[in-house]
Amino acid sequence: MDQETISRKRQLNKGKACFNCRRRKVKCDAKKPICTPCGRFIGGGLQDCEYTETGPAQSQILQEQIAILESRIQELEQPKATRKSIGLQNPYTASRPGISDVAPGEAASTGRKSFSQALAFFPYARQVGFFLSPQLFEALSRGIAPSDVASLALLDTIYLWGAHLSRSGTVHTSSTHQDGFLSDALRSTAAGLLHASPNTILHTIQAELLLAQYFFHNSRILEGKYHASAALSISLSSGLHKIRSADVRDSVRLVMDSFSPAATALEEGERINAFWAVFAVNNCWLAADGSPADIAYTVVDTPWPLDIGEYSEDSCTLPLQSRGTIANFLANFPDRGASTPALHAKAAILFEQASRLAARYTENVGLRAPTAMLSAEFSMLDGVIEAFKTTLTPFEFDGPQSRLLIHTLVHVATIQLHNPFFFTSDISCTRSRAAAMAVVTLVRQTNLRDLGYVNAIMGTLWTAACQVFITELSRTQYGPSERRDIRQLGEVIETLLSAMSVFSGGCRMIELQLATAQQKYAAAKRR
Structure with missing residues (x-):
């Protein structure tokens, strides 16, 4: 029998075909990981060649989430309008309840979760973007039923992270279990706003943010950006960017x-902390891959956040009214934002602004003739970055992770800002090298x-710093007088590579960045 005849005999019925072939109405031979029709697609194969025998395809889950979020955002923007039902497909055949039947706080019944997994998440909660009060974990540790303190969406994302971060047991090593946790978290988060209340809205924002961080951690950038954008959209639609706004109309609308x-x-x-946590994560990743900004800074009036334990009835730390929080910061006006969450948000803003301004120089006006306006923006932003660095020196952070992240963000902001002039300006070259050091x-x-x-x-940040030294190494000639510099450059590059290797085993994103930096370093040494 020829190959074509064999292929015809292997063609399957519709129920066993991949999701993409069923959607395009073409015959599928069910080859894995990519079937023959998908593999023939221009560009090396379709990325959505997925099979749904064991559950919904990722494309189906994303479509469902988009439909639910769009409907909920419309409700938030038009609160007086009559609520309409959402007509959605029901591809889920798992043992969990259907998403339209899941009420807030209803416990999952997969039989694979325990409080210990949730508590394993607690030591790393702040670093992952958890902005809610730690009273949630205190309640769990006292044996209070999860359904009494958290929504199902929030619980599922905490269980997902707890399983991923667990250092003992079999959950951490089992990708099958983690896939089950992820599937549960995606479905319950997509349904989180069907029973809207202030508590479930805030918990859904938190769940979306945790999902975004999980996907970024595993180098699934598109999905991470989707969930980060969803968290920001819900925050904006709920008016969290206008808390204590000096504009009375904005406060009333909230x-x-x-x-x-x-x-x-x-x-x-x-x-307050919800808005700034979502804002910081969203900003960093949009800047990292050059995506356009999705919020105008001028609309943000919410005051800078405090550490969650600092909020009290008689606290005078927050202003009675607030306006132009980010705009005032970028104008170098003094403010009260000195908490760890505030410094993180500010560092993310500077990293994002520096990346975008450098791109404008490189792509729009070139390096030889920058406009007067761009030059003024450059000088202003450079001054704000340097002024911000001085506020970090005496500050005691709530943990080494926060200190490492915030300081690194602001130093890489300097590298990004001066990057277009690295080869044409001795000042920019010196400033970039000092920031990388x-x-x-x-x-x-x-x-x-x-x-x-x-x-x-x-x-991403360590790779940017590493690139400064790799560029220096590429330019250095191997004469007797330069051997010492070459050895020093190699030492600092290997320091950064070693740092990435510490976390590459548990973080797919850092693993990929490490491989890229190693390749560039090897190429520079061969020159």
């Missing part, structure tokens, strides 16, 4: 829409193996 006035200072604090010093001063976890964006 009360009339999703949230009633906060009953306690802690409740308001969670809302500051990153190396941070690494050397930190006991990395005791951290357990670092934010996945650290892979």
Whole structure:
């Protein structure tokens, strides 16, 4: 029999074909990981060649999430409109309840979860982007039923991270179990806003943020950006960027829409910290891959966040009214933002602004004739970055992970800003090299193996610092007088590579960044 006849005999019925072939109505031979029709597609194969015998395809889950979020955002923007039902496909045949039947706080019944997994997440919660009060974990540790303190969406994402971060048991080593946790978290988070209340809205924002961080950690950038954008969209639609706004109309809208006035200072604090946590994560990753910004800084009035334990009834730390929080910061006006969450948000803003301004120089006006406006923006931003660095020196962070992340972000902001002029300006070259050395010093001063976890964006930041020294190495001639410089460059590059190797085993994003940096280093040494 010829190959074509064999292929015809192997063609399957519709129920066993891959999701993409069923959608395009073509015959499928069910080859894995990519079937023959998908493999023939221009560009090396379709990426959505997925099989749904054991559950929904990722494409189906994303479509369902988009439909639910779009509907919920429309409700938040038009709170007085009559609520319409959402007509969705029901591809789920798993043992969990259907998403339309899941109520807030309803416990999962997969039989694979325990409180210990949730508690394993607690030591790393802040580094992953957890902005809610730690009272949640205190309640869990006292044996209070999870359904009494957290929504199903939030619990599922905590279980997912707890399984991933666990250092004991079989869950951490079993990809099958983690896939099950992820599937549960995606479905319950997509359904999180079907039963809207102030508590479930905030918990859904938190769940979306944790999912985004999980995907970034595993180098699934598109999915990470989707969930980060979803968290930001819900935050903006709920008015979390207008808390304590000096504009009375904005403050009134916030009360009339999703949230009633906060009953306690802690409740308001969670809302403030929610916005800034989502904002910082979203900003870093959009800047990292050059995606366009999805929020205008001028609309943000919410005051800078405090550490969650600092909110109290008689606290005067927050201003009575707030306006232009980010705009004032970028204008170098003094403010009250000195907490760890505030410094993280500020560092993320500087990293994002420096990356975008450098791109404008490189892509739009070239290096030889920058406009007067761009030059003024460059000088202003450079001044803000340097001023911000001085505020970090005496500051005591709540942990070495926070110190490492915030300091590295701001030093890499300097590298990004001066990158277009690295070869044409001695000042920019010197400033970039000094910032990269500051990153190396941070690494050397930190006991990395005791951290357990670092934010996945650290892979991108360490690679940027590493690139400064690799570029220097490529330019250096191997004469007798340069051998010492070459040896020193090799030492600092290997310091950064070693830092990435510490976390590459547990973080796919850092693993890929490490491989890229190693290849560039090897190429530079061969020159």
